Amino acid sequence: MAAVLALTAVGLNLVFGVMRVVNVAHGEFFMLGAIGAWFVTHYLPVPAAMAWIAALVIAPLAVGAIAALADVTVLKRLKYDPEATIVATIGLLYIFQQAALSFYGPDARPVAPPFHLRLQLPWFGYSGYKLFVVVAAAVILLGVWLLMTRTRAGLVMRATQVDRDTARNFGIDVDRVYAGTFALGAALAAAAAVLIVPIQQAHYLMGHDPLLLSFIVVIIGGLGSLRGTLVAALVIGLSDGVISMFFSPTLAKIIATLAVALVLVFRPQGLFGAKE
Amino acid sequence: MLRVEGVTAGYGPITVLRDVGFEARAGEVTAIMGRNGAGKSTLLKCVMGLVPATAGTIVLDGIEVHRLPAHRVPHHGVAYVPQGRRLFGPLTVAENLSVGLYARDGGPEVRAAVLELFPRLRERLGQVSSTLSGGEQQMLAIARALCLEPKVLMLDEPTEGLQPSMIRLIQDTVLRLKDTGVATILVEQRVDAALRVADAIAFMANGRIAETARAADLTPEARQFADHVGV
Numbered sequence: 001m002a003a004v005l006a007l008t009a010v011g012l013n014l015v016f017g018v019m020r021v022v023n024v025a026h027g028e029f030f031m032l033g034a035i036g037a038w039f040v041t042h043y044l045p046v047p048a049a050m051a052w053i054a055a056l057v058i059a060p061l062a063v064g065a066i067a068a069l070a071d072v073t074v075l076k077r078l079k080y081d082p083e084a085t086i087v088a089t090i091g092l093l094y095i096f097q098q099a100a101l102s103f104y105g106p107d108a109r110p111v112a113p114p115f116h117l118r119l120q121l122p123w124f125g126y127s128g129y130k131l132f133v134v135v136a137a138a139v140i141l142l143g144v145w146l147l148m149t150r151t152r153a154g155l156v157m158r159a160t161q162v163d164r165d166t167a168r169n170f171g172i173d174v175d176r177v178y179a180g181t182f183a184l185g186a187a188l189a190a191a192a193a194v195l196i197v198p199i200q201q202a203h204y205l206m207g208h209d210p211l212l213l214s215f216i217v218v219i220i221g222g223l224g225s226l227r228g229t230l231v232a233a234l235v236i237g238l239s240d241g242v243i244s245m246f247f248s249p250t251l252a253k254i255i256a257t258l259a260v261a262l263v264l265v266f267r268p269q270g271l272f273g274a275k276e
Numbered sequence: 277m278l279r280v281e282g283v284t285a286g287y288g289p290i291t292v293l294r295d296v297g298f299e300a301r302a303g304e305v306t307a308i309m310g311r312n313g314a315g316k317s318t319l320l321k322c323v324m325g326l327v328p329a330t331a332g333t334i335v336l337d338g339i340e341v342h343r344l345p346a347h348r349v350p351h352h353g354v355a356y357v358p359q360g361r362r363l364f365g366p367l368t369v370a371e372n373l374s375v376g377l378y379a380r381d382g383g384p385e386v387r388a389a390v391l392e393l394f395p396r397l398r399e400r401l402g403q404v405s406s407t408l409s410g411g412e413q414q415m416l417a418i419a420r421a422l423c424l425e426p427k428v429l430m431l432d433e434p435t436e437g438l439q440p441s442m443i444r445l446i447q448d449t450v451l452r453l454k455d456t457g458v459a460t461i462l463v464e465q466r467v468d469a470a471l472r473v474a475d476a477i478a479f480m481a482n483g484r485i486a487e488t489a490r491a492a493d494l495t496p497e498a499r500q501f502a503d504h505v506g507v
Contacts, residue, residue, distance in 0.1 A: 152378075155367075159375045162364040165326055168346040169356050170424070171379025 002237020003137035004192045008210045009217035009229045010144060011188030017224035018161040018181040020082055021075060024089040026189055027211025028096035029067060033059045033190025034111075034202040035104050041111050052114040056194045060187035067186030071179045080178065093207075100204035108206075113198035133195045140191055141230065144184075148226070157181055161224070213240070216256050220263050222273025231272065277302045277459045278323070278354075278428045283332030283342070285322045292318040294483045296332070300428060300459040305450060307462045307470035307491070310480035316463040317359055319480070320430045323461075324356045325349045336428065350379040355426035359433045359463075361417040365406035369397055372405050372416055376423030390422045393449055411442035418449065429453060430461045435469050447473050 012026045036059030041051040070092055078084040117128030148154035160167045160177045168174055189210070193202075200206065217236050221228030236256055243252035263270060278300040286292040292315045300306045308316050321327040323334055325346035334342040339352055350356075364372050373387055380386075391398045394415045400408060405416055414434060421429060431450070435443040450460055450473045464470035470477065471491055479487040 152374075155371055155374055156378065158367060158371075159364050162366060163362055165346075166358065166362045166364070167375070168326065169324055169350060169358070170375050170420070171347055171350040172375075173345075173347045 001241045002234050003134045004196045005210070005213055005217060005237040005240075006230055006233035007137050007140060007192035007195070008189045009214040009221070009233050010141060010226060011185035011192075012214045013218045013221070013224065013226060013229045014144075014188070015182055015185035016218065017226070018157050019075075019080055019178050021080060021085045021089070021182075022082070023182075023185065024086060024211070025070075025092035025096060026089075026185070026214060027207030027209075028093050028100075029063050029186035029189040029207075030193045030210040031100060031202075031204060031207035032063045032066065032096060033193030034197040034200075034206060035100055035204070036062055036190065037111050037194040037197050038104075038109050038202040042109075048112040049114040052112070052194075052198070055111075056191065059194050060190040063190035064183035064187035068179045068183040071182040072175075075182070076175060076178070097204060097207070104202075104204055106204065108201040108203040110201050111197045127199075129198060133199075136195055137192070140188070144188065145226070153180070212253075213237075213256070216260050218270075219260050220271060222270025224274070225270060225272040228270055228272025232270075277337060278341075278461075279333075279335045280319075280323065281333050281335075283319075283322060283329045283334060285318065285327050285329045287318075287327065291330075292327075292483050293322060293329075296480075296483070296485055298478045298485055298488065300461050301476075302427070302459050303454055303457045304475040305454055305460040305462055305473045306476045306478065307464055307474035308478050308480060309464060309467065309470055310486075312465075314480040315483040316480055317432055318483075320356060320358075320432055320461065320463060323349075323354065323428075323430065350424050353380075353424065353427035354430070355421035355424040355428070356430045357417045357421045357432060357434060359436065361413050363405045363413055363417055363420070365404070367405060368402055369405055369408070369416055370401040372420050373397075373401075373423055376420035380424050386423055386425060390419045393422070393452070394419050411438050411445075414438060414442065414446060418446065422453075426458060428459045428461065430463075432463045433465060434462070435464070435466065443469065 008026070008030055012023060015021055015023045037055040040055035040058050041048065044051045044054055046054070074088050074092065075085050078088055113129045115129065119126045119128050119131070148158065156172050156177055160172060160174055164174045213236060217229055217232040220236065221232030240252045240256060243255060281297045283296045284291060284294055296319060298306065308319065310316050318327055322329055323341065325341070325344060329342045332342070333340060336352055336354065341349055341352065341354065364375060373390065377386060396412060397415055397419055400412065405413065408416060418431070418434065434446050438446070447469070450462065453460060462470060462474065471494070474491045477489050477491055477494070478485050
């Protein structure tokens with residue numbers, strides 16, 4: 001849970017950090033990733049493991065392409081105005097949701113995991129696939145970190161994040177950076193969904209919870225801070241899992257929301273965010 | 277080299293530049309002077325494409341710069357050091373220089389040549405740029421612009437808020453660049469600072485070029501008058 005939440009929240013935070021766009025449709029990119037995984041595993045005539053691996057590649061790419069298209073056709077035309085893009089992404093949320101309902105249907109459908117393995121420890125057993133999800137999410141997050149800190153593309157994204165006009169003065173095509181960032185953020189949400197869908201099932205309304213939790217994580221960690229996002233995702237993801245297991249999922253959400261309220265009151269920029 | 281003719285530009289309904297024209301020649305420093313609000317900074321932003329020209333032309337070696345999107349302008353060798361430096365604060369000195377190298381695909385040799393001009397930056401390559409002193413930040417802002425290997429270098433009040441030794445260093449750098457054939461456009465409030473390096477001067481008032489002159493032709497009285505009225 002924490003690992004997948006970290007992937008989704010990093011995508012949301014990347015988009016806000018670089019583009020200053022609060023993407024309310026982010027949960028729908030998660031949903032599209034899960035539904036994409038279902039389509040790929042359902043229709044690709046290969047063994048389940050191979051189909052799932054194909055889904056892990058195809059679904060994020062397809063969702064990233066949809067996001068880039070949404071950026072060019074909607075957000076760019078609004079000149080990335082912060083208020084207007086919030087309204088626009090609410091509109092995108094409903095468009096994606098209704099499109100999924102129309103083409104996929106209202107049913108929750110399972111996606112077979114790439115392998116079945118139960119790790120039997122002396123005192124309890126644990127799903128090998130869930131451990132794999134943690135490792136896979138960590139590898140993807142490491143890849144994002146390397147992209148941001150070690151590559152020219154990452155440098156360009158960070159420069160644009162700091163000052164887009166000055167970035168333009170040095171030949172950076174900010175519109176392309178924004179489209180790429182929006183696509184990357186959506187692709188991360190989709191990758192998270194492909195990882196989690198063998199545990200959760202794909203459904204056209206499944207984007208709400210990841211969106212809410214991602215916002216909680218991003219607010220607690222600090223808008224624009226990837227490090228804060230990772231720490232907050234770990235804390236919120238683990239506490240959500242433990243409290244849901246031993247008490248109730250509702251209590252877990254109440255405590256997370258309370259944590260957001262406390263952060264907003266006492267440290268509005270988030271635990272790791274920089275003061276404006 | 278860079279010819280600006282009849283340019284009108286502004287922000288939304290507000291017109292700031294009206295029928296502005298001047299020429300920046302290779303190997304010369306053209307100082308743009310004028311009071312606050314005269315339109316000097318807007319003129320530089322207009323050349324960079326950040327403020328679109330609604331009329332007139334901006335031509336660099338036959339290329340109609342005013343028709344290019346802002347991010348294409350530096351690819352043709354126009355570099356801009358904005359007022360207040362506008363470094364990428366959280367990025368290191370080395371990363372700021374790498375951004376400077378982006379548009380012209382300049383390699384390590386360009387960076388090395390730039391660091392020759394500002395050896396102090398070589399000692400600070402791994403340092404986050406927002407933690408540099410004011411003078412070092414200005415050095416980095418100019419070094420980053422020079423990574424573009426510019427034909428035209430535009431400096432907006434580069435000596436603002438700096439100590440005299442740093443002002444002298446920046447002026448010396450401008451003079452060295454002049455010898456390499458770079459056309460420098462210098463926006464400067466301080467008359468003495470501008471006249472130390474300028475070959476040509478354009479005085480702006482109310483969004484227009486009110487007067488142009490060769491620096492050598494300015495009489496001591498005219499210099500004193502300009503200094504007195506604070507252009």
